[in-house]
Each structure stands twice: as C-alpha cells, then as structure tokens.
Amino acid sequence: MPKLLYFEFRRIIKSVFFWIVAAYSVVWPILTAVFYRVILTLEFTDTGVTLNKLHLSQGEVKFFTWFIAIAFITELPKFVALFTCLHLGRDYSDGIVRNKIIAGHSRASIYFSYLITQICASTFFCVVYIASAMLGVAIAGIGVDVNGGEMFGRFATGIAVFLVMTVTFSVLAVIFRKRALPIILSILIAMMSNAAATVIGMYNTPSKAYDDYISLRNEKLEAMAEEGFLSDAFVKKVEKDYGKDKLTGIPWKIFHPVYVVSPIGFEVDYGASGFTSLMSGGSEYITTIDYSFSIFYSDESQDLIWQNVNMSKVGELENAGDIIFTPDSLEKVDSMHSDFNKLNGIYIGKSIIWAAVIGGWGYFVFQRKNMF
Amino acid sequence: MSETGDFIIKVKDVSKDYGKFRALESMSFTVPKGSIYGLVGRNGAGKTTIMRIISGLQKPTGGTVEYGFDHKKLGKVGALVELPSIYSNQSARENLIFQYINLGLKIDGSVDKILNFVGLGNTGSKKAGKFSLGMRQRLGIAMAMAGNPEVLILDEPINGLDPQGIIQIRDLLIKLNKEKGVTIIISSHILSELSKLATDFAFVESGKVVQEIKAEDLETDGTGSLETEFYTGTPEKLIPVLTAKGLKATFDSKSGIVHAKGYYNLTNVVLAANEAGVNIARVVTKETDLETYFVKLVGGESNA
Numbered sequence: 001m002p003k004l005l006y007f008e009f010r011r012i013i014k015s016v017f018f019w020i021v022a023a024y025s026v027v028w029p030i031l032t033a034v035f036y037r038v039i040l041t042l043e044f045t046d047t048g049v050t051l052n053k054l055h056l057s058q059g060e061v062k063f064f065t066w067f068i069a070i071a072f073i074t075e076l077p078k079f080v081a082l083f084t085c086l087h088l089g090r091d092y093s094d095g096i097v098r099n100k101i102i103a104g105h106s107r108a109s110i111y112f113s114y115l116i117t118q119i120c121a122s123t124f125f126c127v128v129y130i131a132s133a134m135l136g137v138a139i140a141g142i143g144v145d146v147n148g149g150e151m152f153g154r155f156a157t158g159i160a161v162f163l164v165m166t167v168t169f170s171v172l173a174v175i176f177r178k179r180a181l182p183i184i185l186s187i188l189i190a191m192m193s194n195a196a197a198t199v200i201g202m203y204n205t206p207s208k209a210y211d212d213y214i215s216l217r218n219e220k221l222e223a224m225a226e227e228g229f230l231s232d233a234f235v236k237k238v239e240k241d242y243g244k245d246k247l248t249g250i251p252w253k254i255f256h257p258v259y260v261v262s263p264i265g266f267e268v269d270y271g272a273s274g275f276t277s278l279m280s281g282g283s284e285y286i287t288t289i290d291y292s293f294s295i296f297y298s299d300e301s302q303d304l305i306w307q308n309v310n311m312s313k314v315g316e317l318e319n320a321g322d323i324i325f326t327p328d329s330l331e332k333v334d335s336m337h338s339d340f341n342k343l344n345g346i347y348i349g350k351s352i353i354w355a356a357v358i359g360g361w362g363y364f365v366f367q368r369k370n371m372f
Numbered sequence: 373m374s375e376t377g378d379f380i381i382k383v384k385d386v387s388k389d390y391g392k393f394r395a396l397e398s399m400s401f402t403v404p405k406g407s408i409y410g411l412v413g414r415n416g417a418g419k420t421t422i423m424r425i426i427s428g429l430q431k432p433t434g435g436t437v438e439y440g441f442d443h444k445k446l447g448k449v450g451a452l453v454e455l456p457s458i459y460s461n462q463s464a465r466e467n468l469i470f471q472y473i474n475l476g477l478k479i480d481g482s483v484d485k486i487l488n489f490v491g492l493g494n495t496g497s498k499k500a501g502k503f504s505l506g507m508r509q510r511l512g513i514a515m516a517m518a519g520n521p522e523v524l525i526l527d528e529p530i531n532g533l534d535p536q537g538i539i540q541i542r543d544l545l546i547k548l549n550k551e552k553g554v555t556i557i558i559s560s561h562i563l564s565e566l567s568k569l570a571t572d573f574a575f576v577e578s579g580k581v582v583q584e585i586k587a588e589d590l591e592t593d594g595t596g597s598l599e600t601e602f603y604t605g606t607p608e609k610l611i612p613v614l615t616a617k618g619l620k621a622t623f624d625s626k627s628g629i630v631h632a633k634g635y636y637n638l639t640n641v642v643l644a645a646n647e648a649g650v651n652i653a654r655v656v657t658k659e660t661d662l663e664t665y666f667v668k669l670v671g672g673e674s675n676a
Contacts, residue, residue, distance in 0.1 A: 003446075003476040010473060014462075095457030096470075102427045102453075103474050103519070104446045 004105060004113035012121055015087055021079045025129040028075060032068050033136030040142075054141055061143040062285035066151055069133035070272040072126050073158050077165050077190035080125060084118050084169040085186050089179035111366045115170050115359055122166040126159045147285065150340075154270060157344040160351035161263045165193060167355045171362030175369065194267060201268020203255035205291045208335040210244050213295045216333060220325035221305070227323055228313045230305070242301035263350045269343060289338040292330035379440045380405045380523050380555040381426060386435035387579075388421050395421045397579040398435065403523070403557055403572070405440060408549050410570030411559040412666055418579040419559040420453065423527045426557065427451035440522075447475040447519015450554075453527045456512020460501030464492045464511050467500055471515040490514040490544060506537030513544060517554075524548065526558045530565055538562070542569055567662040575669050583669060600638065602630040602645075603654035610650045617641055 012018050041052040056064070091097050091114075100110050138144050146152060168189060172182035221235045248256075259265045267273040269289060296302065305325070314320045330336045381403040388396040396418045403409045411419045424430040426437055427449055443449055458467045464487060472479050487493045490510040495503070500511060509529055516524055526545070530538045542565060548554045560566045566573075567587070575583045604610050607623045607630050614621035619634035619641075632641075638657065645652055 003473060007470060007473045011470070014466075090459070090461075094459050095455060096459065098429060098453065099457035099471070099515070100474060101429055102449060102451045102457075102516075103471075104428070104444060104448070105474075 001109045001113060004100065004109050005116060008113050008117035009120075012087065012117055015083075017083050017086055018121065021076075021083050021125055022128055024079060025072070025076065025125045026132045029068055029071065029129055029133035030136035030139065032071065033064075033133065033140040033142060036064060036068065037140035037142055056142065057284075058145060059284045061137075061145045062147050062151070063283045064142045065134065065137050065144050065146060066154070066285055067271070067283075068137055069130045069155065070158050070270065071133070072129035073162055073267065073272050074194045076122075076125055076129060076162070077193055078187055080122055080162075080166060081169045081186035081190040082183065083121070084166065085173045085179065085183040088114055088118070088170060088173035089182065092177050093179060107367050108363070111174065111363050114174055115167065115362075118166055118170045119163055122163055123159060126155075126162055130155055147287075153344050154340060157347045157351075158266065158270070158272065160348045161266045164263055164351050164354045164358070165190065167359045167362075171358055171365075175362055175365045193264075194273065197264050197267040198273055200255050200259050200262070201265035203252050204259050204265050204269055204289075205248075205252075205256075205295060206335060206338075207256070209291045209295060209333075210247055212333050212335045213292075213299075213330065214242075214244055214247065216329060217299070217301075217325055220323070220329060223323050224309070224325070227317060227320075229309050229320075229323070231308070234308050238301050238305065242299065246301075247295065247299055261350070263347055263354060266347060269338075269347075270340075287340065289340070289343070290336060291338070292327045292333070292336040295336075296327045296330070378405050379403060379438075380407075381440065381557070382438040383422065383426070384436045384438065386422065386425060386432045386437060388418075388425065388430065389433045395579055396425075396432070399576070399579060399581055400435075401574045401581045401584055403555060406549070406553055406555055407571045408545065408556045408558060408569050410566045410573045411557065411576055412563065412566065412573055412662065413559075413576030417576040419576055420527050421579075422576075423451070423453055423525050423557065423559065427453060427525050429453065443522075447477070448522050449525065450513075450516030450519065450521035450523070451525040451527075452509070452512040452516055452529055453525065456508050456515070458500045458508065458511050458515065461499055463497045464495045464500060464503075464507075464514070467511060468514055468518065471518045475519045477518065486514050486517055489517070489547075491540065504537070506533050506540060509533065509537070509541055510544065513541075513548075517548070517552075520552075521554060523555045523557060526556060528560055529558065530560055530562055538565060545569060563662045563666065573662070575666060577669075585665075599631070599633045599657075601654075601656040602632060602652055603628070603656075604630060604645075604650055604652050606650055609648055610645055610652070613645050613648050613650060614641065617644060 037054065038051065040056075041054050043050050043052050097110065101107070134144050134146075169182070169186040172185050176182045218235075218239050221230060221238060224230045225232050225235045271286060309324075314324070317323070379402045383399055383401050385398045385400055386396055387394065387398055399418065399422055411422070413419050421430070425432050429451075439449075441448055459470065462470070465483060468483050468486060469479055472483060484493060487495075490513055492507060492510055492514060495507070500508065503511065513524070513526075513529070524545075529545075530541050533541065545556055545558070546569065549556055556569075558566065558569065571587050573585050573587065574581045575585075602610055602614075607628070610630050611621045611623060614630070614632045617634075617640070619632045621630055621632045623630050638655070642652060642655065
C-alpha cells in the first residue's frame with residue numbers, strides 16, 4: 001500500500017489538472033472577496049461611480065469570512081469531479097490498473113490507494129480555498145474573524161461533507177471503465193448537489209420541534225379562549241384541522257428522512273448556499289439554528305387565528321402580549337434550536353458513514369470487476 | 373501453490389467460464405524454466421484467457437496454476453497482455469520510474485540500463501503517446517522487466533509491427549531469455565516468427581492444450597520421424613543401406629527419387645551409403661514448419 005500511495009501522490013503532483021484546480025482554489029475566493037468588497041461599498045452618483053468606506057459590524061465580518069470561505073462546497077465539486085474522473089480514468093485508459101495487478105498488488109491496495117489519495121487531494125483543495133478566502137477578505141479590507149476558532153469546526157464539517165462527494169466521484173471513476181460516463185455522472189452530481197441541498201435542507205426541522213410547536217400553540221389557544229380572545233369552538237377546530245400532518249405536509253415526510261440520514265442539507269443549515277444564503281439569511285453570522293420562524297410561518301392556522309381574534313378583548317387586557325401566540329413564545333423551547341457544535345458532530349458522523357457506505361460499495365464492485 | 377522446481381509455471385486442469393460460455397476446458401501445460409514457450413491457437417482458442425489467469429488479472433473457474441518461484445513477490449511476473457500499459461502523457465523514463473515505484477524499487481542507474489537494453493535510451497522527454505507501436509511495445513517490455521521477473525508473459529507482442537519492429541522485438545526477447553535467463557510465455561498469430569523464437573510450443577484448441585512439443589521435435593514431425601528424398605544414380609544400392617538402417621525406403625521410377633521415412637540420424641545414413649559405394653547427388657529433408665504442423669494438428673485453415 002505505501003508504494004501505491006507514493007505512486008499515486010507522485011502522479012497527482014505531476015498532474016496539470018491538479019494544479020489548475022489548485023490555482024482556481026487560490027484565485028477564485030480572492031476574487032470573490034474583492035467582488036463583495038466592491039459591491040458592499042459601490043455607489044452610483046451623478047458624477048460617476050465611487051467606492052465608499054466600508055463599515056461592517058463584527059458579526060458581518062464573521063459572516064463574510066465564513067460566507068466566502070465555505071463557498072468551496074458549492075464552487076469546487078464540479079472541478080474535483082472532473083479532476084478525479086480524468087485522473088483515475090487515465091489508469092484504465094492507459095492500462096495501468098492491469099499493470100498494478102500484474103505487479104502483484106492486491107485489488108484492495110489499489111482501490112484504497114485511489115480513494116486515500118483523492119481524499120487527500122480534495123482536502124488540499126478545500127484547505128487552499130479556505131486559506132485563500134481568509135487572505136482575500138483580509139486584502140479586500142473586509143477583515144478576518146473566525147469567531148474565536150469556532151468557525152474551523154464548521155469548516156471541518158464542510159470538508160467532511162465535501163469528501164462524501166469526492167468518494168462518490170472516485171467510486172464512479174473506478175467502477176466504470178469508460179471515461180465519459182463517470183465524468184458526466186460526477187459533474188451532474190456536482191451540479192445538482194447544491195440544488196438538492198437547498199431542497200432537502202428546507203425540510204431540516206426536527207419532528208419534535210413540530211410536536212412541541214403544536215403542543216404550545218394549542219396551549220396558548222386555550223389560554224386565549226379562556227381570556228375570551230377566541231371561541232372554544234374555534235380553538236377545537238384549529239386543534240382538529242391543523243395537526244402535525246397539516247403543518248409538515250407530504251414533502252416533509254419524504255424529504256425529512258433524507259435529510260436525517262444523509263449529509264445533504266449542509267448548505268441550508270450552515271448558510272453556505274453562496275449568494276442564496278446572502279439573500280435569504282441576511283449578513284449576520286448565525287450561532288444557533290432557529291426553527292421557530294419557519295414552523296410559525298408555515299402554519300396556515302395563524303392567518304385564521306388572527307382573523308378570528310376578538311381584538312376588543314385583546315385591547316382590554318394589559319398582559320395580552322404574554323397570552324397571544326407569536327414566534328417569541330417558542331424562544332425557550334429547546335427543540336426549536338440547534339447548536340452548531342452538536343450539528344458539526346452529526347454532519348461529520350453522517351459523512352463518515354456515507355463515505356464508508358459508498359466507498360464500501362465501490363470496493364465490492366471493484367473486487368469483482370473484470371479488468372479488461 | 374508455490375514450489376520450486378524445473379518448471380516455471382504449471383497449469384493444471386484450469387477452466388474458465390464467462391457466464392454460460394466456457395473459454396477454457398481443463399487446460400494443462402507446463403512451462404519449463406528458461407524456455408521461450410509459444411502458445412499457438414486460433415482466435416478464441418483461449419490463449420489470452422490463460423495468459424490473463426497466469427498473470428493474475430483473472431481468476432480461474434476451476435483448476436490451479438503453480439508457480440516455480442515466489443510469485444507473490446512484487447514484479448516477479450511481468451506481462452504485456454495485448455497493449456502495453458504505459459502512461460501516454462509521460463516519457464519513457466518517467467513511465468519506468470512509475471513502474472519502479474509501483475514495485476517498490478530504488479530508482480537508480482538501472483532505470484537507464486533497462487531503457488538502453490530495450491533501445492529507448494535516447495528518447496529523452498518525448499511522450500510515450502507519440503511513440504511508434506514498436507517503441508511502445510519495447511517500453512512495455514522494459515516496464516515488465518523492471519522487477520527482474522522470473523517469467524514474462526507476452527500476448528501478441530509483435531502484432532501490428534513493421535518488419536523492422538518485429539526483428540527488434542524478436543532480438544530483444546532472445547537477448548532477455550539468453551542474457552537474463554527470463555522465461556517467456558508468448559503467443560502470436562505470426563507463426564513463422566514464433567517458430568524463430570520459441571523453444572517449446574503448446575497448441576491450444578477450444579480451450580484445451582491439444583499438444584505440447586519441443587521445437588526440435590517439431591522439425592521431426594513431432595515424432596522424431598524424418599521424411600527425406602535422396603537423389604542418386606544407383607537407387608538399387610541405396611535402398612538396402614536405408615533398409616538396413618531401419619528405414620522404409622521406396623524408389624519412384626518416374627522422378628528417379630528414393631523416398632525414405634523413419635527414425636534415423638541423417639549423417640550416419642549418408643556415411644553408410646558412401647561406404648557402400650553409393651553416390652548421393654542431393655538430399656532433401658522435408659521439415660515440418662509450425663504452420664504446417666498446426667494445420668495438420670487442428671485441421672482446417674491456419675488461422676492461428
């Protein structure tokens with residue numbers, strides 16, 4: 001195995017495409033940082049275009065540090081897919097796999113040398129991208145803040161998720177003899193991964209959060225009924241008609257299990273969907289994930305409730321705000337929040353399992369494969 | 373599986389199925405140490421399949437392959453099955469260095485020695501992808517030689533080569549066999565070339581070895597029996613001499629030739645005829661070439 005690892009590392013270092021992807025990993029995040037610096041301060045005036053002075057809060061500095069650096073998860077997959085498939089595919093097209101077997105190496109050594117070196121190459125690209133992003137935000141004047149080092153835990157999680165894709169590309173390249181098919185499949189996977197993460201990530205809310213939401217909402221509705229804000233009949237109707245199934249819907253039942261068992265959804269949970277994150281999540285570095293808003297605003301009963309509230313009764317009571325149900329009512333419900341340290345562990349765990357499952361399947365196929 | 377002996381490879385009752393198709397059927401043969409062992413057979417007879425099995429690229433469905441050396445040691449089996457396995461975007465030297473790393477060998481002066489041995493010492497940084505077929509084959513052989521292999525398995529190594537390329541490869545293989553003592557298992561459709569190289573033959577037909585034969589035995593029809601034509605003015609004197617030597621001799625009065633067939637040493641026969649006062653003008657020994665022998669053995673066209 002060490003001989004094959006040395007063989008593969010030497011080949012990687014001699015690969016022109018490896019250095020092209022590495023160069024991209026250096027240049028692109030720096031350009032992105034400069035781009036955002038310009039966008040943030042660009043002003044069109046009657047006399048022309050000026051660049052204003054940049055004023056960012058520390059939270060915003062953290063956000064841009066994270067947002068630009070974590071973009072490797074959306075920017076690199078297509079290049080890594082191409083690199084992996086071309087690099088490993090050459091061993092088939094030039095017959096080197098046969099050479100290795102004839103030389104006396106086991107298929108296990110050959111397979112795992114491919115996997116290990118590709119994982120190392122991908123990790124290298126990610127680390128270079130992150131380092132360049134840091135350099136970029138520093139050069140652009142945005143500033144660097146890694147939240148006391150906590151951000152590195154998230155980067156490590158992102159790399160773990162990214163490596164699942166690398167393992168997938170490697171397996172495809174190794175099990176298909178024809179070079180074109182794994183290239184097409186890998187690029188498709190790379191391009192679809194972001195979209196899939198965005199869709200699946202929307203269904204990230206834990207089941208318990210819905211249960212706790214319904215429980216608290218109904219409790220509050222009963223309190224509102226007691227105070228005369230709502231009628232008992234209406235409360236019963238809401239409790240009957242707007243249960244968990246109504247709140248979550250069929251897509252939740254389909255997609256949530258996918259979210260639970262796979263590392264898909266990282267981009268949404270961690271605000272790493274590139275520009276989409278900026279548009280949807282604002283420019284603050286979030287420290288906890290809050291599900292309460294998404295549940296509250298997906299609950300159609302809320303419109304109905306407000307249409308049926310006796311506003312004159314509400315006006316009569318001084319502490320009405322404490323009784324009425326709002327997203328703030330959910331603030332102290334544990335299941336409504338997710339801590340990033342815990343989430344890092346979950347994602348890393350899922351990534352390791354998936355890499356092992358996909359890599360293991362590839363090994364099974366490779367062991368039985370006809371080498372011609 | 374591995375034991376030492378005067379054989380390098382012993383194939384015993386090896387069979388190979390591809391789904392319902394049986395490519396090899398109880399194939400058995402023994403490759404003597406230091407030989408150049410030629411596999412002769414039609415397309416689809418099973419030559420490439422057995423070479424793949426011997427080189428470890430495929431597992432047999434049944435039977436065993438014994439090696440007369442420690443074949444699990446890296447590089448002890450060198451093979452060039454169909455096309456040479458080389459990186460087309462690397463130079464000859466770089467390809468050989470990769471093979472050295474593959475085998476865990478120290479990269480030293482032997483790299484250049486091997487390149488010179490195969491005649492690729494002056495290719496510089498030229499990429500292997502730009503090599504002629506002959507050069508690629510020679511590079512493939514150089515890579516197969518890297519680990520000082522005990523046996524070299526070559527499947528159609530001269531296919532597609534021009535006459536000069538064929539001569540180069542032939543000379544290289546003979547040099548390898550004689551100077552480095554490498555046993556070579558070779559298959560080729562060009563039987564005339566194979567006959568110039570091989571010391572032993574195995575005739576393969578429908579997944580089986582139908583006959584193993586030494587090159588010298590091939591010249592005697594595989595049985596040691598010679599067929600010879602004697603041109604003489606005194607056939608009546610010659611026939612008793614030949615008969616006394618145990619030969620079956622007949623005189624063809626139309627052509628005036630004496631035909632003799634049997635097991636004998638030609639020099640002794642000619643000397644005996646001289647002593648009997650027979651003047652022999654010309655002797656023609658009918659040698660059996662590989663192609664004729666193959667056709668005779670398996671029948672039909674000589675599409676080996």
